[in-house]
Amino acid sequence: MAEIMKMSILRYRPETDEKPVWQSYDVPYNHETSILDALGYIKDELDPTLSYRWSCRMAICGSCGMMVNGQPKLGCKAFLRDYAGGELKLEALANFPIERDLVVDMSDFIAKLESIKPYIITQEPRSLDDGCTTQTPKQMEQYKQFSMCINCGLCYAACPQYGLDNKFTGPAALALIHRYNNDTRDQGKAERMKFINEEAGVWGCTFVGNCSVVCPKGVDPAAAIQLGKVESAKDYVIQMFKPGE
Amino acid sequence: MSRSHEPIFWGLFGAGGMVAALILPIFIVITGLLYPLGIIPAELLAYDRIFAFASSWWGALILLVVICFPLWLSLHRLYHCLHDFKIHAGVRTQTVFYGIAYTATIASIVLVLVL
Ligand code: SF4
């Protein structure tokens, strides 16, 4: 038998709402119902005006991030059964401007991801004739975890420093720098160090660690940033002995 | 894009963290518990013994490490807490905070040398 969950959703329709308002729905659910499924039920059966983002339904695309009872979660990876007996409050991802209902404007986040040169850089151009670049499992282990990011933005919603000042490069982008800098196929570390060394780079982090708690893919951006601080400190000492920099 | 000078303060902060985590608890247990509760005999911490300790070069070094690094740790932490409390401190506040740590460091070095 299906149980009923009371779901309150923070609505914002820019053409009619002056500011976001709460609206509640009663949604039947069973053991398998995810929050994303429940939103689908609301949209299909109760209120077609509700807006939210989704695509893969399996924690791959990173589009369904939202605040669930104040915690950043993927709607498709959180289940109503875990909130049984309680109430569910859904809001748009914290620290991002709301575009409409649960949809946020991610442009700042995407711009940051793009700005840090998230691709393999080689000093000499390579051609197909050079053959493949091999890597040992151990070398791959150095960066693999940090390459699992799906760009969902949950870590930015969880980060109090990004919330206070969005100039901060932020967890996912800094983890991405770490991912490429530690790939043996890459030679672009020198170009990326300047993003790390800035005040808004790793030094904007005070090691709260919430990014790693909420990450749905086990990326551990906090660890990447701490390792980045060590790299940046080394780089700082080295530049003191390099004249003209 | 400008390079942050944070590595210097982060280094001192890190060193302070190590001292505060590993050495300070021992000092607190000795001077805050064992000594007042009479578990270690009072003569062990008698004035002339402590004075001799502070006057030796290694004693002075230990005192400096135990006093100065935790100072940098706490002032660095307090400075960053201001930001967390939405007090957006500028260079002047930064100078005051690190200035306190700096002055206290110099003062301890001088005092320890005088001893
Ligand atoms: S690091 Fe984790 S939480 Fe942050 S965007 Fe990537 S997958 Fe999402």
Ligand code: FES
């Ligand atoms: S719908 Fe793709 S991650 Fe949730």
